[in-house]
Amino acid sequence: MLDVSSFSHLSLDPETTVDKIAAELRRALFDGELEPGTPLREVALADSLGVARSTVREALGSLVADGLAVRVANKGVAVSTPDPGVIHDVTRARTVLEVAGVRRWAEAAETDRQAVRDALAAYAELASTDFTTAAWNQAHLAIHRAFVGLTGSERLVAAADALAGEIRLALAKVDRTRRNATEQVASHALLVDLLEAGRTDDAADELVRHLADGETSMAAALT
Amino acid sequence: MLDVSSFSHLSLDPETTVDKIAAELRRALFDGELEPGTPLREVALADSLGVARSTVREALGSLVADGLAVRVANKGVAVSTPDPGVIHDVTRARTVLEVAGVRRWAEAAETDRQAVRDALAAYAELASTDFTTAAWNQAHLAIHRAFVGLTGSERLVAAADALAGEIRLALAKVDRTRRNATEQVASHALLVDLLEAGRTDDAADELVRHLADGETSMAAALT
DNA sequence: AATCGTCGGATTGTCGAACAATCTTCAGCA
DNA sequence: TGCTGAAGATTGTTCGACAATCCGACGATT
Structure with a gap:
């Protein structure tokens, strides 16, 4: 049998719901299912995906951080429009x-x-x-x-x-x-x-x- | 009098609470008040700053996105340790x-x-x-x-x-x-x-x- | 007619509480 | 010593609520 330390290179981090949502949104973006400029409403996405608004909100923050979407305060998140x-x-x-x-x-x-x-x-x-x-x-x-x-x-x-x-x-x-x-x-x-x-x-x-x-x-x- | 369109270059975005928290955490990090590796507990920060946990959580996401902290699933976020x-x-x-x-x-x-x-x-x-x-x-x-x-x-x-x-x-x-x-x-x-x-x-x-x-x-x- | 104030609905920002899942600690036991 | 398991702590997620802000419509005023 191998030494335990041999497995030290293995690792897994359980995929969180936020990650799944962010991944799904990215896929939709890259597949052209969402036009640039489309507003991403939190409640609509939430009950469309069957998750809570907080979770959607966090996922949107991920997209914004990557520059795929833009957030303006009190107005929400929208798909970035490449000019x-x-x-x-x-x-x-x-x-x-x-x-x-x-x-x-x-x-x-x-x-x-x-x-x-x-x-x-x-x-x-x-x-x-x-x-x-x-x-x-x-x-x-x-x-x-x-x-x-x-x-x-x-x-x-x-x-x-x-x-x-x-x-x-x-x-x-x-x-x-x-x-x-x-x-x-x-x-x-x-x-x-x-x-x-x-x-x-x-x-x-x-x-x-x-x-x-x-x-x-x-x-x-x-x- | 100037044309109305002359004001098109003006803009302001209200600073949200999440931004303030993220800014405060950055300041603390850069001032060395938080050792690298220090875990950033959500509840502790929340009632230390007088805000809700959700808000702290969002601010922490901002820090993680910038590489100033790392988040491991189900364990939380900690200050990045530069090696x-x-x-x-x-x-x-x-x-x-x-x-x-x-x-x-x-x-x-x-x-x-x-x-x-x-x-x-x-x-x-x-x-x-x-x-x-x-x-x-x-x-x-x-x-x-x-x-x-x-x-x-x-x-x-x-x-x-x-x-x-x-x-x-x-x-x-x-x-x-x-x-x-x-x-x-x-x-x-x-x-x-x-x-x-x-x-x-x-x-x-x-x-x-x-x-x-x-x-x-x-x-x-x-x- | 054009501008302005106001009102109501929609949406976000933030809060608070709750619960399951997971991690950590530690006492007890073989 | 080393393993087991229970208790506590922490996160991930949900739900509900409320104030603040934005947006469009609808009148009122000049």
């Missing part, structure tokens, strides 16, 4: 984070580099299946998250996750991505190839271009 | 953010550059007064915040603020800063001078050194 200014700021922020990551490709931990390859592989595989918009966006953003992971800082990854949430919100109603799925995969594969070849400067330039393109297409999709 | 690993991660993260800022010095908005100068001036002035540890740390971190502000991204500044919170937590009980206040000011002034002279590469190197020094001294102060 061009937000898109621009998000793009500038993720450019900083992701470029910092890819520039550390050579010095990064091997596991972090492998995470990039794995994310790319999953992305490519998904492209040949019948995927949903939300799943596609998630796989795409997983690659960019892995880029930030190259910095080796979990806090930067957390910041990138918050940015990704706002992007998924903006992309919820857009599935223009489907038609050029293979093209998108090729673009990211090229980027990783440049990294593997040691051409980090070229990779960084390519990434900046890619993110700028993403900004323009996202801004255009806002109608 | 060397945390310090290292925070340092790596802020290095990315601040270096990205200073490298954009030339392209940054003039107001953002001026914010750096102003923060430095306030820091220098504070050095010649009888300051408290918390105020000193705040003035110091304001400079570094201004560096991130050079990126022009409010989201990166927000991320930097979260990092700054954890730093203030680690620095709460340390006032080794007092003795070499003028030296600290000189170090930051040199950095800004390099920027003004257009030597951004040298400034970035200096900044990296400065942050690395900060990490070692913070880690040493953890005892």
